[in-house]
Amino acid sequence: MPPLLDITDLHVSFDTDDGAVQAVTGVSLRLERDEVLGLVGESGCGKSATALSIPRLLPRPAATIEGRILLDGCDLLRLPMPELRQLRGRRIGVIFQDPMTSLSPLHRVGEQVAETVRLHEKVSAAAARERALAWLTEVGIPDPVSRSRAYPHELSGGMQQRVMIALALILEPDLIIADEPTTALDVTIQAQVLDLLRRLHRRNSGVLLITHDMGVVWEMCSRVAVMYAGEIVEEAPAEAFFAAPQHPYARALLDAMPSAATRGRPLHAIPGQVPSPLAWPSGCRFRDRCPCAFARCIEHPPLIPCGEGRTARCWLAEAT
Numbered sequence: 001m002p003p004l005l006d007i008t009d010l011h012v013s014f015d016t017d018d019g020a021v022q023a024v025t026g027v028s029l030r031l032e033r034d035e036v037l038g039l040v041g042e043s044g045c046g047k048s049a050t051a052l053s054i055p056r057l058l059p060r061p062a063a064t065i066e067g068r069i070l071l072d073g074c075d076l077l078r079l080p081m082p083e084l085r086q087l088r089g090r091r092i093g094v095i096f097q098d099p100m101t102s103l104s105p106l107h108r109v110g111e112q113v114a115e116t117v118r119l120h121e122k123v124s125a126a127a128a129r130e131r132a133l134a135w136l137t138e139v140g141i142p143d144p145v146s147r148s149r150a151y152p153h154e155l156s157g158g159m160q161q162r163v164m165i166a167l168a169l170i171l172e173p174d175l176i177i178a179d180e181p182t183t184a185l186d187v188t189i190q191a192q193v194l195d196l197l198r199r200l201h202r203r204n205s206g207v208l209l210i211t212h213d214m215g216v217v218w219e220m221c222s223r224v225a226v227m228y229a230g231e232i233v234e235e236a237p238a239e240a241f242f243a244a245p246q247h248p249y250a251r252a253l254l255d256a257m258p259s260a261a262t263r264g265r266p267l268h269a270i271p272g273q274v275p276s277p278l279a280w281p282s283g284c285r286f287r288d289r290c291p292c293a294f295a296r297c298i299e300h301p302p303l304i305p306c307g308e309g310r311t312a313r314c315w316l317a318e319a320t
């Protein structure tokens, strides 16, 4: 049986006035049904560009997507648009950081959630409304009957986010893409949303979870992929990753993670900046910031196997 999601050699670029932004260069990833894969990395490293390529939700014509993205063996990049639209929502659910990306300001939220069901399934209006209410309850909307009659602007940001999550998950898609789903939420709602994702995942869906928060990865993910400057620099089972990250960038990210010992103190920031995606530097893209850089690092390292199910894009991994 093919994996749920199989991405091979993905390249994403954006045509801009300054030239071509090489947002993603050669990313390959696999996700099985029983997995939550955490995709982490600093801002601008290409996480959203990678994730939004899957349902082809990047702005056209600015974005060019090349490579192969298979969902259960079906090539999404070559699928005609009407068929892809059918898959969005039903088989692929996307949760964005900004809820207004998927909510219409002109319709009541209950209607919007019910309409998603009606678009994909032959059910009566009453049954769709009932399902919508059940899901608004499931994502923790207090007083869902009256709130379902509200327009998005009448709800708080956290509540809009929960409606959007209901919208993305109501058809119980096989693949859930969650791009910073909890960043805008307070801690209590964040825990509820993560719990919801965990439960859905147990119902046999695979989750691609993008986050800045290593604590969320620790709690949720079975595997971790670290992106830096448009490419994967480390991929590993979560337990092995947290026990001993192999790539110096992954180690720096973990050092920046707040722990009981560092709580209340400033985070350990990674010195320097991600290089410009208009012209990636030759050699290892992390070289300017890497405390371990040595002569060989002027060559661009491939992903090097470094343990059971692990790879790291670092010449030091050759020694492991």
Ligand SMILES: Nc1ncnc2c1ncn2[C@@H]1O[C@H](COP(=O)(O)OP(=O)(O)OP(=O)(O)O)[C@@H](O)[C@H]1O
Binding pocket: 014, 015, 016, 021, 022, 023, 041, 042, 043, 044, 045, 046, 047, 048, 049, 050, 059, 062, 277
């Ligand atoms: N529509 C666009 N037009 C031009 N450049 C873009 C566009 N969208 C993204 N980019 C650029 O592509 C690169 C990767 O962006 P992306 O949004 O994937 O980063 P990210 O890892 O998701 O960051 P963040 O953590 O801030 O969300 C960045 O340099 C970004 O500026």
Ligand code: SF4
Binding pocket: 247, 248, 249, 284, 285, 286, 287, 290, 291, 292, 293, 294, 297, 301, 313, 314, 315, 316
């Ligand atoms: S290849 Fe060299 S510069 Fe790059 S992460 Fe490894 S040690 Fe650092």
Ligand SMILES: [Mg+2]
Binding pocket: 047, 048, 049, 179
């Ligand atoms: Mg992003």
